[in-house]
Every structure is written in structure tokens, then in C-alpha cells.
Amino acid sequence: MTGSAGRILVAVLALLFAVLPVAAAPVAGAQPGAMPFLRIQIDTVTPDIVTTTSDQTVTVTGTVSNIGDRDVRDVVIRLERAEAVTASTELRTELTGNVDQYLPVADFITAAPELARGQEVPFRLAYPLRSDNGPSMRIDAPGVYPLMVNVNGTPDYGSPARLDDSRFLLPVLGVPPAEGSDGAGEAFESAVPPDTTRPVGLTMFWPLADRPRLAAGAPGGTTPVRLIDDELATSLAPGGRLDTMLAAVDFATGPEVDPDGSLARALCIAVDPDLLVTVNAMTNGYVVNDAADAGPTTPTHPGAGQQAAVTWLNRLKTLARRLCVAPTTYAQADLDALNRVADPGLSAIATTGAGPIVDQILGVPSFRGVTLVGDGPLTEPVVQLLAGQGPTVAIAAAELQGPGETGDGTPATADTAPVRYAPSVVAAPFDPAVGAALAGAGPTPESPSYVDPSLDIAVKQDSDTARRQVALGALLWRSLNPDTTPRTQILVPPLMWNLTAPDAQAVLTAVGTSIRAGLAIPRPLPVLIAEAGTTARESGPPAGALGNPRGRFDSGVVTGISAATGRLWGLTAALATDERTGLTGNGYTAPLREDLLRALSLSVPPDARNGLAQQRLTTVGRTVEDLFNAVTIVNPGGSYTLATERSPLPLALRNDLPVPIRVRLDIDAPPGMEVTDMGEIVLPPGFLPLKVPIEVHFTQRVAVDVALRTADGLPLGEPVRLSVHSNAYGKVLFVITLTGGVVLALLVGRRLWHRFRGQPDRADLEADPTRPDPIDVALAYTDDATDSGRAGRRARTAPGGRDA
Incomplete structure (x- = not known):
């Protein structure tokens, strides 16, 4: 091997040793939540x-x-409880965080020796509730038990770890007979029924609501x-959300399923x-905006849900x-924000005004004296608002007794006993943990704004089945715990509840089962209202927080709604009834006030509330401004000329509203012009010519500013400046002219007096002696003209006496 080849080999080996430790190192965050693998x-x-x-x-x-970025080996799974x-509160806390309280039901079983990226494998875990032979859940008494499916595995380049878990609740109303029970008697004795000595008085609200769908800025009569x-057309049609919610409660309370009406009473x-x-x-036909954020002038297309609306x-x-x-x-408006708006009329529409609307459309009397606070918490501002609306029972989330753990080591719990916060306001609380569990059911789980942070858990990663089990366990928990107080329960799902048909059936079946099993008894709403009023304990203002800060409407939205509402009430006070159509002023502007309530709807997700509210407020604000500008003074574009000092000032008023309006003229007249106040004028739709009585004491061209206002002084339209020219005599000019006429008459009379007496006038004596007397000249001219006329007539007469 040459020296250069040796150096290359050494460099390659060095590179491999530098890379391999990194690749073989355990993956940080193999625990669930840090880096998802399974x-x-x-x-x-x-x-x-x-x-x-x-x-x-x-x-x-x-x-x-396997949802990670690498393969996972030795995938094992087991059930724990x-x-x-x-x-x-444990209905929430047991579903998140620490897992030390969970004990294995059995050993791990292998789900897959290796699971590649993107692959999935089914599993099935089946164990008896109790058994003397083999693994079991060791459940021998009724209750609500948290269960967890735990999965472990070894990701590539990592070490074995717990990679995910799914937790849910298993409600046990009664323990079935033990395995191996022989005969009916032995089975009966081994079964463990629930304690039904202290049933729970149960009331459940079944919501039918939706987000605001009516486009903003359309007044009544549109x-x-x-x-x-x-x-909404999809939601009302068969299989849609609102169709499912209605069909489920209709079926569950029908005579075939609920023959004694016990579920219906609850x-x-x-x-x-x-x-x-x-x-x-929608039942009369409707159109849909081509753009969701558009105003009243946006192009539209016909809606497709008319028949679905009629049927539903x-x-x-x-x-x-x-x-x-x-x-x-109304529109699930946020009562806390409404109290900040501080408009009693708008607050009344949202609360006491909601019942008459329901009565009129459904044709049945709805229950009064109850207020569903909805997604938001019951705060001191909400109590202040309700106190001004008459006696009511507020259905709201209860406060927790201590954050987290109380001093004696027992878990915190919700105080659901009725509370009187004001002479006319009683709160009938529901358990926020149960309400949050119900809100998690269905394909679009949400966490209500009233939920304390200690109870807020992530639920969207769980399956529909797991969330349904949590809801069932939560709504049955109080019935299965006879030592809890009070022995009443209010079930309040989110108003925008979105359940599938199986979810809705399971919930209503659970409520019906608890009643038929003797764990609960129906408590109709009138009974709830009466009992809350008589058993409520006195208390100071609620100490609860303001709820989820993300869902609170900001001050800009509240201030804008307050200003728009004030202008609307001012305009409404000036409007009258159109005798031709029967449309009233209040009916004409009512949809715009309802738009402002829709802007404060809690049905909108917290992160989007302020944006959508500002969008709707802007549209309503433009419409309100257009309504004020629809009543105007017609500008003539030229000038008026007054013939006399008392010539009226002609005006023309225009009302483009479909209802009459009471107005007043505000004329800024210059000095020397007096204008008669015409008082309150009822201006019908269309044009109205007017003649304003005035009196002018000058002769010149002036500018006159004319404005139109409501009877209460709110400006309408744009003011108009008129150019007015007066030919009338003023007082000074009248006196001068009259004096000159009198002097002239005296002088002429004196001259004639001296002439008739044959005496020379002093003016004649002082005149030029060569200048002829004007009277003599006038007499001579008259004589000459007479002679000339006679001669002319003689020349035109022919002989024989006939004209030539």
C-alpha cells in the first residue's frame, strides 16, 4: 500500500468513526410528546x-x-387501569400527565415485531372485569374507572420507551356475575348492583344552535x-349536524323508546x-354571498337549503x-362583553327578548326565568347584567373548591350547590369537568372557555371512541357516587355540540339507562328553577376569572358596538310605521341590532372571535351610516330669488328609507332674515316639497345653510347651502322712499296751488327768464297734437263722405 493510499484509508476511517456515534446514539425524546413515533x-x-x-x-x-420518520421495532402493547x-376533577386529571396511578391488567403483548413508517397494525385486548384465574381488571364495584392502552417500542437509532398511550373512562353501573357462576341464584348473588338509595335529580339541556349565518348589514324588510x-343547508339536510341532533332526541324521547316519558321529562x-x-x-327562499366577508352589495347565488329548512x-x-x-x-352572545357595551336595550334583546322570538316561530311557550350562560364563565359583570333583566336562574359552570389539591390532600371538586349572587340572580351551577368531557365528544372536540387551566387537557389527538367513553363516564360519575352532594346534576353540553349519530345515541342511552336503573330521577326544568330559588345560599359576587383570555372580546370591538348601538337607537326613535306595508321603525332596524349581538357570539372559536366581530361591526357601521345619509335635503344647485319680504323659502326633502321618519329643519339664517320653526315634520318615503315661512329685511344675495336632524337632534344627510337673493325692501330703504314721496307730493302741490291762483312760484321767479314754463309747454304740445289729428282725418276722407 502506497503512502497516499494509506492516508486516504485513514481519512475514511476517521470519518466513519465520527459519524457512527451520532447515528447510533439514542433518540432524544423517545417518550410520548417530545417526538411522535407511534x-x-x-x-x-x-x-x-x-x-x-x-x-x-x-x-x-x-x-x-407509525407516524414517525423511522421504523419502530418490538411494538408491544398492554391495557392498564x-x-x-x-x-x-379526576375525570380530567386522570386522562393526562402522570401515569403512576395506572396498574397493568396483564403483561405486554406483541402488536408487531417491526412497524415501518406509515404502517399500522390492529390490536385487540380482552379481559374479564374480575377473575380468579388469569389476568383481569380487578373491578368488583360500580364506579367510573380510567383505562389506558400503553404502547412501547424501539425506534431505529433509539432505545425502548413508552411511545404513546390512549386513556379513556369505563363507566361500570353494575358488576356482572363472576366467571364460572353456576345457576341463576349464584349469578344473582355474585353480581354487584349499584347503590340506588340516593338517586340524582337529573336535568339535561339538549342544544340546537349554530354560528351566525345571516349576512350583516341588511335592515328589516330586505x-x-x-x-x-x-x-346551514348541509347541517339541516339528512345526515347533517343539526339534523342528527334533532333526530337523536326525537327518537330517544319517542313513545317506543321512552314509553313512560322519564327521559323526556329530564x-x-x-x-x-x-x-x-x-x-x-330560509323557508321563504334565500341567497348566499359569493364571498363570506362581503357586504350587502356583494354578488350572490341562490341557496340550496329551502326545503331542508322547511322540513327541519x-x-x-x-x-x-x-x-x-x-x-x-340571542346568537349565544357573550354576556360579559354585553355588560361592557353597557346598553340596556341590547342586553334586554339578548336575554329577555329571546323567549318571545322562540314562542313566535315554534308556536309553543318557551320557559322563562332561566339564562344559559353558555361557553363563558359566570363573572361579576354577567351577574350585574342579569340583575337588571328581572329574576333569573343562571345555568353556568361551577367554581372549583381550591386549585389543584386542597389542603387535606383530597382532590379539588366543583361546588354545584345553588348560589344567590343578587336578589334577582341565582346560579344553578353544573360541573365544569363534566361539561368539558361532553364538549370533547364528537368529531370536532373543543375545550370550553370556562374550564380552569388545571382541567384543560388536549383531546383532539384522541379517537372519537375514546372521547365518547370519557363523556359517558363523566355524565354517569355523580350517579355512581352516592356520597357526593348535592344530589342534583345539570348536564350542559356546548351549544355548538357536534355529535355523530352513534355519539348522540350513546349519550342519550346513558342518560336513559341511569334513570331506568334508579341511579337518577328526572328533574324537569320548572322544578330546577323552583328548587334553585328556595335552596340557594347567599354569596358575594362570583370570584371566578374572566375565562379564556383568547376568547375575550377586546375593547375596540366593545367600544365600536356601543357607538353603533347608540346611533341605531337614536335613528329608531325617529322612525314611524309605514301604513302601506305595516313595517315599523323598530322592525326595520332590529336586524342591525341583532347583527351586533352576532358579533359577540361565543359560538365562534376563541382565536377568531375578535377578527370576525370587527368584520361584522364594520359592515353594520357602514349600513348605519347609509341609513342616516338616506334622508336628505335636495340641493337645487342654483339660487332662489325672493320677490317679497315674506316670500317662503321652497325646499324639497328626500327619504330613501321604507318607513316615515320624524325630522326637524335646522336653518342657519343670516341677520335680517327671520325663519318660522316648522316643528316636527313627518317625512314619508319619497319626496316632500316644503315652503318654509320666512321674513327678509334686506335686499342682497346671501348664503343660507340648511340641515336636517332627527327629532332628538341627530344629523341626517349632508347640510345644504342655498344662495338666496332678496328683492324685498328693508326698513331703512322703506323709510327713505316714503319720505321722498311725501316731499315730492308737497312740492307738486305747492306749484299747482300757485298756478291755479295765478301767482308766480318762488321757484319760477328764481329760474331762467328765457326758459319756457314746463306747464305752458305741456299745454301747447297738447293743442298742437289735437289740431294735427283733425287735419289728418280730413285728408283721408273722400268726396261723398266715404273713406278713400
């Missing part, structure tokens, strides 16, 4: 709710997928209605008035005749 998806849990009549074996199936949940998109439909207004408008609304009307119906706040 992902577990739970496909089925059978049975999803364990009862005394269920199969003794619980089966969990799913898939393990924790002890039954003893506090509602036809056809305009929507920002046509997603349920109350929470319906958004804005959704009903939109669907009702008729089904809801039928269901409302046999189920409780309660309105949400």
Missing part, C-alpha cells in the same frame, strides 16, 4: 357501559400507527335574506333564537309540543 387509536370499547347484565369481558380494539374516580355561506331543548330566525327566513323546522315544531324548550341568549 399513535394509538381506540376503535371500539365493548361494552361501553358495564351493567349487571353485560358481558363479563371488556374488549378494546384499535390500531397502532387506575382506581375508580373519587372527585369530578328580501330575499342573505346568508354568508350555505353550510331533557330540555336549548335553542338559539338566531338559528330559528335564520331557518325561518316542522319537525322541531312537532317535537317542541312534547318537550321542554328554553331559549339561549
Whole structure:
């Protein structure tokens, strides 16, 4: 080997030794969350709710997928469980973080010797709840048990590690007979039924709501209605979200499934008035904006959901005749932000004004005296707003008793006892952990804004089945724990709940099962309202935080809504009813106020709320400005000439609104011009000519500024400057002219007096003696003219007396 070849070989070996340690080093972050390699998806849990009549074996199936950037070897999997949940907060905390509380049900089993990138492998884990022979879950009492499927593996260039897990809840209403039980008697004795001595009074709200879909900036009487998109047509059609939600509750409370009506008594439909207004408008035909962020002048295309809207609304009307119906706040408006807007009229529309809308469209009386706070927390500003709207029971998330762990080492829990925060405001709290679990069910899981950070967990990476199991376990937890107080429960899913048909069926089945098993009894909404009012303890203002900061509306949006609302109320006060169409001023401007409530909707995801609110506010602001500019003074473009001092000033007013409006003229007259106040003028749609009484005391051209205002002084349109020329005599000129006339009359009279008496006038004596007297000249001229006329007539007469 030559020297140069040896040097090359040494360099190559050095390079290999430099690279190999890096390539063979263990991958940092092999633990879950740092660098994803595997992902577990739970496909089925059978049975999803364990009862005394269920199969003794619980089966969990799913898939393990390689989502990393390298192959994974020795993929093993096992099922683990924790002890039954003893506090509602554990319904959240047991699903994230530390795994020390989980114990293996059995040893690891091999899912795949090697799993290449992009590959997936199914798994099936099946174990009895209890068994004396072999592995089991060791569950021998009812309760809600956290389960975890744990997967380990060795990524290429890494070491063995836990690479993912999927956690869910298994509600056990009763433990089935033990394996090997012989005969009915032995099986009966070995089964463990639940404790039904203290059933829970159960009330559940079933939401029917949607994001605001009506396009902003369209006043009343605008036809056809305009929507920002046509997603509502899909939602109302068979298989859509709102169709699924309606069909599920309709079927579950039907006489075939719920013959005694127990489930129906526990349920109350929470319906958004804005959704009903939109669907009702769609039944008459509608158009859709070609651009979602456009204004009222954007090109449109016909909507496709008219028939779906008719069908869905008729089904809801039928269901409302046999189920409780309660309105949400209008458009799910944020009451905290509304309190900052500080407009009592807008607050009343959102709260007490919601019920009459529901009554009118559905044709049934909805329940009053209850306010669904929705996604936001119950804060002191919300209580202040509700206190001004009359007696109400606020359905809101409860406060936690201590953050994290309390002083005695027990987990924190939610205080769901009724609380009176004001003489007219009682809170009937629901457990935020249960509400958050319900919000996680379905294909679009969300975390409500009222959830305390200690209970906020990532749920979107879990499968639909796992999230459904969490929801079922959470809603049944209080029923399975008879020592918890109070023995009442309110189930409040998110108003924008999006469930698949299996999800909705599973939830309603779980509620019905708890009632039929004696773990719960129906508590109708009127009973809830009455009990909350009589059992509530007195308390100071709620100490809860303001909720998720990302979802709070900023001050710019609130200030803009406050200003636009004030202008709208001012214009509405000036509008009257059109006798031809019956359209009222309030009805004409009501959709614009509703637009401002839609801008504050909690149905919009927190990160998008301020942007979409500002967009809608801008559109409404432009429309309001257009309404004020639609009432104007017609500018003549020339000048007026007044013939006399009392000639009226002609004007023409124009009203492009479809309703009459009460206006006043504001005329800035110069000195010397007096204008008669015409008072309040009712200006009908179209043109109205006017003659304004004035009195002018000068002769010149002047500028007169004329403006139009509402009866309360709000300016309308643009002011007009008129050029006015007066030929009228002023007072000074009148006196001078009158004096000159009197002097002239006296002088002429004196001259005639002296003439008739034959006396020379002093003026004649002082005149030029050679100058002829003007009176003599005038008399001579008259005589000459008479003689000339006679001669001319004689010359034109022919002989015989006939004219030539």
C-alpha cells in the first residue's frame, strides 16, 4: 500500500468513526410528546357501559400507527387501569400527565415485531372485569374507572420507551356475575348492583344552535335574506349536524323508546333564537354571498337549503309540543362583553327578548326565568347584567373548591350547590369537568372557555371512541357516587355540540339507562328553577376569572358596538310605521341590532372571535351610516330669488328609507332674515316639497345653510347651502322712499296751488327768464297734437263722405 493510499484509508476511517456515534446514539425524546413515533387509536370499547347484565369481558380494539420518520421495532402493547374516580376533577386529571396511578391488567403483548413508517397494525385486548384465574381488571364495584392502552417500542437509532398511550373512562353501573357462576341464584348473588338509595335529580339541556349565518348589514324588510355561506343547508339536510341532533332526541324521547316519558321529562331543548330566525327566513327562499366577508352589495347565488329548512323546522315544531324548550341568549352572545357595551336595550334583546322570538316561530311557550350562560364563565359583570333583566336562574359552570389539591390532600371538586349572587340572580351551577368531557365528544372536540387551566387537557389527538367513553363516564360519575352532594346534576353540553349519530345515541342511552336503573330521577326544568330559588345560599359576587383570555372580546370591538348601538337607537326613535306595508321603525332596524349581538357570539372559536366581530361591526357601521345619509335635503344647485319680504323659502326633502321618519329643519339664517320653526315634520318615503315661512329685511344675495336632524337632534344627510337673493325692501330703504314721496307730493302741490291762483312760484321767479314754463309747454304740445289729428282725418276722407 502506497503512502497516499494509506492516508486516504485513514481519512475514511476517521470519518466513519465520527459519524457512527451520532447515528447510533439514542433518540432524544423517545417518550410520548417530545417526538411522535407511534399513535394509538381506540376503535371500539365493548361494552361501553358495564351493567349487571353485560358481558363479563371488556374488549378494546384499535390500531397502532407509525407516524414517525423511522421504523419502530418490538411494538408491544398492554391495557392498564387506575382506581375508580373519587372527585369530578379526576375525570380530567386522570386522562393526562402522570401515569403512576395506572396498574397493568396483564403483561405486554406483541402488536408487531417491526412497524415501518406509515404502517399500522390492529390490536385487540380482552379481559374479564374480575377473575380468579388469569389476568383481569380487578373491578368488583360500580364506579367510573380510567383505562389506558400503553404502547412501547424501539425506534431505529433509539432505545425502548413508552411511545404513546390512549386513556379513556369505563363507566361500570353494575358488576356482572363472576366467571364460572353456576345457576341463576349464584349469578344473582355474585353480581354487584349499584347503590340506588340516593338517586340524582337529573336535568339535561339538549342544544340546537349554530354560528351566525345571516349576512350583516341588511335592515328589516330586505328580501330575499342573505346568508354568508350555505353550510346551514348541509347541517339541516339528512345526515347533517343539526339534523342528527334533532333526530337523536326525537327518537330517544319517542313513545317506543321512552314509553313512560322519564327521559323526556329530564331533557330540555336549548335553542338559539338566531338559528330559528335564520331557518325561518330560509323557508321563504334565500341567497348566499359569493364571498363570506362581503357586504350587502356583494354578488350572490341562490341557496340550496329551502326545503331542508322547511322540513327541519316542522319537525322541531312537532317535537317542541312534547318537550321542554328554553331559549339561549340571542346568537349565544357573550354576556360579559354585553355588560361592557353597557346598553340596556341590547342586553334586554339578548336575554329577555329571546323567549318571545322562540314562542313566535315554534308556536309553543318557551320557559322563562332561566339564562344559559353558555361557553363563558359566570363573572361579576354577567351577574350585574342579569340583575337588571328581572329574576333569573343562571345555568353556568361551577367554581372549583381550591386549585389543584386542597389542603387535606383530597382532590379539588366543583361546588354545584345553588348560589344567590343578587336578589334577582341565582346560579344553578353544573360541573365544569363534566361539561368539558361532553364538549370533547364528537368529531370536532373543543375545550370550553370556562374550564380552569388545571382541567384543560388536549383531546383532539384522541379517537372519537375514546372521547365518547370519557363523556359517558363523566355524565354517569355523580350517579355512581352516592356520597357526593348535592344530589342534583345539570348536564350542559356546548351549544355548538357536534355529535355523530352513534355519539348522540350513546349519550342519550346513558342518560336513559341511569334513570331506568334508579341511579337518577328526572328533574324537569320548572322544578330546577323552583328548587334553585328556595335552596340557594347567599354569596358575594362570583370570584371566578374572566375565562379564556383568547376568547375575550377586546375593547375596540366593545367600544365600536356601543357607538353603533347608540346611533341605531337614536335613528329608531325617529322612525314611524309605514301604513302601506305595516313595517315599523323598530322592525326595520332590529336586524342591525341583532347583527351586533352576532358579533359577540361565543359560538365562534376563541382565536377568531375578535377578527370576525370587527368584520361584522364594520359592515353594520357602514349600513348605519347609509341609513342616516338616506334622508336628505335636495340641493337645487342654483339660487332662489325672493320677490317679497315674506316670500317662503321652497325646499324639497328626500327619504330613501321604507318607513316615515320624524325630522326637524335646522336653518342657519343670516341677520335680517327671520325663519318660522316648522316643528316636527313627518317625512314619508319619497319626496316632500316644503315652503318654509320666512321674513327678509334686506335686499342682497346671501348664503343660507340648511340641515336636517332627527327629532332628538341627530344629523341626517349632508347640510345644504342655498344662495338666496332678496328683492324685498328693508326698513331703512322703506323709510327713505316714503319720505321722498311725501316731499315730492308737497312740492307738486305747492306749484299747482300757485298756478291755479295765478301767482308766480318762488321757484319760477328764481329760474331762467328765457326758459319756457314746463306747464305752458305741456299745454301747447297738447293743442298742437289735437289740431294735427283733425287735419289728418280730413285728408283721408273722400268726396261723398266715404273713406278713400
